[in-house]
Amino acid sequence: MADSTAMSPPVSASGRPRFNPSPIYLASPALLLFVGLLLVPLGLTAILSFSVYDSAVGVGQGYTIANYIEVLSDSYYHEIFLRTLLMSLAVTVMSIVLGVPEALILSRMRSPWRAIFLIVILAPLLISVMVRTLGWAILMGNEGLINTALITLGATQTPLKMLYTMTGVTIALTHVLIPFMIISIWASLQKLDSSVEHAGLSLGGSHATVMRRIILPQIMPGILSGGIIVFALSASAFATPAILGGRRLKVVATAAYDEFTGTLNWPLGAAIAVLLLVGMLAVILGSNRYIERRYAQVFES
């Protein structure tokens, strides 16, 4: 937390803070960028989602909530939202299960190896999303490397179906989003006093007990905030579900895209996008409040 007294503006003789305009000047470029590239398009999308749509004439005059009713009442969309939720949860859980041990191992590595493996873990983020996703498509195809290997080894007779399944999408998303989880845990591991583990051991706790009762609770804020990032990014992921999931396994982001570009029903697409945003905000704000309350002791120490 920044020291508020150090940041407060100078106080005039009358006792009231003198207005100091420089913070506003300094913040304005970023503020303009934020308003111009995020708030304005978001506002336009929100307005669009309340617009009347007619398949004959396109976006019409007047406002309606028909688009929202259509999304909320149609089981087709229910399925898409549910699929997105389950996919995001699966990716989040996978990232935690794989990311926690990875971060712990990474933090115990010696000097040159740590930097090398950190780069290896961050590598997926350095590659273009299309290249990476197409790479997975090549690996996962029926004639792909994984299936060829499995059949050659005799592990399976018929190729495993991975491409155009949620399993494939989840694997690929976990691969690209796990760095966020690891960095987040890494940050809380840096705050961890390395001797608490020794303290736990000296008090008679086994390695497993010390991990469960001493280390994990202290890195929990990192795990949960990493979880929020991974959840949000996978719920709004577009390219990976679009390519690896195919046309039929739609998620919310691809469904909105299809409404915009396929059926040209922009208001309906906008309504889907707004609902996704609202849903994610609810999840993120809710978990954030939970974390801050539950782990206040760890956060502020």
Added chain:
Amino acid sequence: MTYLQLDGLNKRYGDINVVESVSLTVEQGEFVSLLGPSGCGKTTTLQMIAGFTEPTRGRILLEGRDVTRVPPEKRGMGIVFQSYALFPHMTVAENISFGLEMQGMGAADRKRRIGETLELVRLGGLGDRYPRNLSGGQRQRVAIARALAIRPKVLLLDEPMSNLDAKLREEMHVELRNIQKTLGITTILVTHDQVEAMTMSDRIAVMFGGELVQVSTPFDAYEKPESAFASGFLGKTNRIDGRVTVRNDRCCEVQSGTLSMKIPHNNRACPEAVQIYVRPEKIRLVSPEESRMTSTVSARMFLGSHWALEVDGDLGRLRISVPNVGVPPPQEGEPVHLGWQDDDMRILAHEANHG
């Protein structure tokens, strides 16, 4: 019977011997300090006793049993860490409870033991606080309570006072020593603070360069240092180069500058080139008749209970500590007559400078 025994402990990291053939025996209930500058191997020695570091060679025996390969969680050592290493997500009571739960103690017994231990470290009523809501001194008491609650076989203190301010540190020295005596718990303290080691310990083990250079009571360590390093590290001292001219059964005659001094050698070998050590408080300002030598005051500092003088004379620059008896000593530039007893001098073979 020996309670804890370190037998030729050795630790190598690559080509460097961090700890070299450290052998030490500790009796039950004894308070022993490992004293030395940073990098002398004292913390590594403690880590080996705790079980966090495996010795390259040597054994650790506890109550006659070899525990060298026993993992730390099975050794039953209570450790107070320099950073305290409290569990931030647990209350004070939960911190103390952890070790008791690991011993399989029942809830009622645990509650009683936590209460007792908190009283012992004078933290009664703070059991529900979280560590972050405590002051540095209170956190340290929690760390001590947590280590003591499990009734450890040995209490290991790793520079426990280094994060406290000077006044609090002095109070804790007395208090910790009282607790240690009350419980009769065998304790090993690692510290670089000679005052801490002297005020608390039964014996001091002075370490330098990975080796034990002297193990003795605080008084002997101060009065009869066996090496130039121990002499310089424990308190202040004056070092004077000299040359042995005559050696008889009891004394050496040493020549330094124009002065010839008779110094007891305590049956230790005296090479020709020696160094004479005299503590600043052993040199007194005397009348001209008793004077051993005359010098000129070059600096004078008032430190409350005593004056620190620096004088220049035949033996080079000497530091003198004069008790404050209400009359200021001579000022800078004035001559002083210095006197000291033969027994106040200690001769050691000429060694490389350890500072």
